[in-house]
Amino acid sequence: MRQVTNCTETTIKGTQPNYTGSSLFSVAPMMDWTDRHFRYFARLMTQHALLYTEMVTTGALLYGDAKRYLAYDQSEHPIAIQLGGSNPSDLAKCAKLAEEAGYDEVNLNVGCPSDRVQNNMIGACLMAHPQLVANCVKAMQDAVSIPVTVKHRIGINGRDSYAELADFVDVIAQAGCSQFTVHARIAVLEGLSPKENREAPPLRYDIAAQLVNDFPDLSFVVNGGIKTFEQCNEHLKTFAGVMLGREAYHNSWMLAQVDEHIFGQPNNRLTRTQVLNALRPYIEKNQRAGTNIHHITRHILGIAQGFPGSRRFRQLLSSDIFKAENPLKVYDQAVETLQGR
Ligand SMILES: Cc1cc2nc3c(=O)[nH]c(=O)nc-3n(C[C@H](O)[C@H](O)[C@H](O)COP(=O)(O)O)c2cc1C
Numbered sequence: 405m406r407q408v409t410n411c412t413e414t415t416i417k418g419t420q421p422n423y424t425g426s427s428l429f430s431v432a433p434m435m436d437w438t439d440r441h442f443r444y445f446a447r448l449m450t451q452h453a454l455l456y457t458e459m460v461t462t463g464a465l466l467y468g469d470a471k472r473y474l475a476y477d478q479s480e481h482p483i484a485i486q487l488g489g490s491n492p493s494d495l496a497k498c499a500k501l502a503e504e505a506g507y508d509e510v511n512l513n514v515g516c517p518s519d520r521v522q523n524n525m526i527g528a529c530l531m532a533h534p535q536l537v538a539n540c541v542k543a544m545q546d547a548v549s550i551p552v553t554v555k556h557r558i559g560i561n562g563r564d565s566y567a568e569l570a571d572f573v574d575v576i577a578q579a580g581c582s583q584f585t586v587h588a589r590i591a592v593l594e595g596l597s598p599k600e601n602r603e604a605p606p607l608r609y610d611i612a613a614q615l616v617n618d619f620p621d622l623s624f625v626v627n628g629g630i631k632t633f634e635q636c637n638e639h640l641k642t643f644a645g646v647m648l649g650r651e652a653y654h655n656s657w658m659l660a661q662v663d664e665h666i667f668g669q670p671n672n673r674l675t676r677t678q679v680l681n682a683l684r685p686y687i688e689k690n691q692r693a694g695t696n697i698h699h700i701t702r703h704i705l706g707i708a709q710g711f712p713g714s715r716r717f718r719q720l721l722s723s724d725i726f727k728a729e730n731p732l733k734v735y736d737q738a739v740e741t742l743q744g745r
Contacts, residue, residue, distance in 0.1 A: 426482040426508075427583070427625055429636065429666040430454035431659070432649030433486040433511070433555070442653070442703040443480045444686055448679045449659035452667040454482050456647075459513045461526060462489030465498045474505040484509035486555065488516070488526040490536060492543035499544040499552065507550065512540060514556040517591035517601045528591035531560045534572045538579035545580050553583040555627070558611045559590040566611060573615055577622055585625040585647055586612040602628075602650075613642050633658075633665040640666075656706035676707050680739045687735065697731040713741040 431438060431446060433456035443455045460473045465487075476483055485507045489495050499510045514537060516527030530537050537554065544552045554576055559569055573584060589605040596604055607629045616624050625645035630636060636646045646666075652659060657676060663669040687700050701721045708714035720738040728734045 425667070426452055426454040427623070427645040428452075428640065429662050430456060430484070430585075430625065430645060430647045431652045432456055432627060432647050433459055433484075433513070434649055434653065435459060437653050437703070439703075440476050440480070441690075441700040443483065444477050445679075445683055445700070445704055446652070446656065446659050447477075447479050448682050449656070449674065450662040452663050452669070453659065454484055454509070454645075455480055456511065457483070457485045459486045459488040459516065459526075460498075461521075461524070462487060462491060462494040462498045463524075465501060466494060470501060474501060474507075476505075478506075481506075482508045484511050484553070486511045486513050487544075488513045488521060488524075490525040490530055490533075490540060492539045495540045496543040496547040499550075500547045503548040503550050509551045509553055510544060510548065511553045511555055511585070512537070512544070514554055515587050515591065516598065517557075517560075517593055517596070518598045522593060528557050528560050529593055531556060531572055531591075532563050534575040537572070538575045538581075541576055541581045542579040551583055552581060553585065554581055555585040555587065557587050557589065557591045558608055561590065561592045561594070564590045566614060569611065570615070570618060573619060573622070577619065582621070583623045583625070583644075584615070585627055585645075586615065588612040588626055588628040609639070616642055631655075633661065636666060653703075654706045655709045656704070657709060657711075675745050676711070676742045677739055677744050679707065680704070680735075680742070684732075684735070687732065691732070697735065698725065701725060701735065708742065711742060711745075713743065717741045 431453055435458045438456055438458050446455055465473055485502045487495060487498050487510060502510045513527050514530045521527040522529045541552055541554065588607050588609050591601050592605060609626060612624060612626050623644040625647050626639050626643040627647035630639065630646055630648050631651045639646050660674045664671045687697055690700060691697055705718050705721060708717040717738050720734050725731045725734040
């Protein structure tokens with residue numbers, strides 16, 4: 405296990421200088437899931453993991469409510485923003501906005517297979533256009549001094565050979581990108597839904613590992629299907645980091661063990677109850693600002709996964725809380741089901 409002492413400053417041996425230790429374990433960008441409320445909650449459990457935003461399109465940032473899209477709590481650092489787009493000049497402007505807002509990294513989405521984004525030339529379809537991605541990365545890098553990274557697949561249908569993958573990485577690396585997150589399955593751009601595209605094409609960690617072998621000067625974080633710390637630490641023998649998506653969300657209590665199991669920190673002895681008590685003032689603050697409590701509590705159901713009282717906990721927070729006159733009271737009842745543990 406590689407160990408770090410300070411997540412924002414420590415550089416992992418053998419990787420690029422700007423590749424900070426927090427990338428050893430990251431929580432994946434997930435639309436509708438990794439919003440600022442989930443990230444705040446996640447940060448109560450892990451100080452070191454790198455947290456990704458949901459994807460934000462360049463259109464949303466440049467023509468929408470940029471302030472709202474860029475908003476986050478200072479406690480969320482280290483935090484990376486993921487951008488969706490394929491216009492180099494727009495991406496450069498958005499990267500600059502992200503840097504000014506204090507983000508630690510800007511990531512380009514080259515992995516999302518949904519039709520909606522494909523029609524706008526966003527996401528996995530860009531794997532067929534390495535030079536365009538390289539131009540985007542170069543424009544972003546010229547605009548900012550924070551790391552610019554790329555999250556991609558190992559291929560797309562019709563372009564799924566290792567030679568094409570290596571060419572993709574090579575062209576983008578030549579544009580100056582040194583940090584890649586590889587979702588280790590191809591994306592099928594026609595006929596599979598985004599959900600099926602996270603399950604149906606087989607995981608090929610061996611192909612991602614081949615990239616590590618062939619591009620020793622680049623950093624590769626592996627993503628896809630990782631669920632346990634044993635698996636994380638096995639992958640960390642090969643890769644510069646692991647990125648977890650669904651497991652980190654559905655079984656969020658695992659995040660309380662990340663600092664110990666991945667970053668070599670002493671056991672934080674946190675209980676679920678402590679985490680939820682620490683979240684309470686944040687909920688109150690957001691309620692006062694007009695946020696519906698459900699927008700926050702919908703993200704916390706995973707903290708009770710595997711706990712004997714989890715059924716009641718979930719019922720209170722996903723059903724009873726809607727009917728309650730005082731939803732915070734239901735929140736407190738839900739926390740009580742965890743019996744201080
Ligand atoms: C609800 C949901 C939304 C997602 N949204 C994004 C996204 O905005 N950008 C992205 O690059 N990947 C997105 N993904 C893919 C994840 O980042 C990750 O690559 C994928 O879930 C595989 O990792 P896992 O097996 O650990 O979940 C999403 C996944 C889920 C489940």
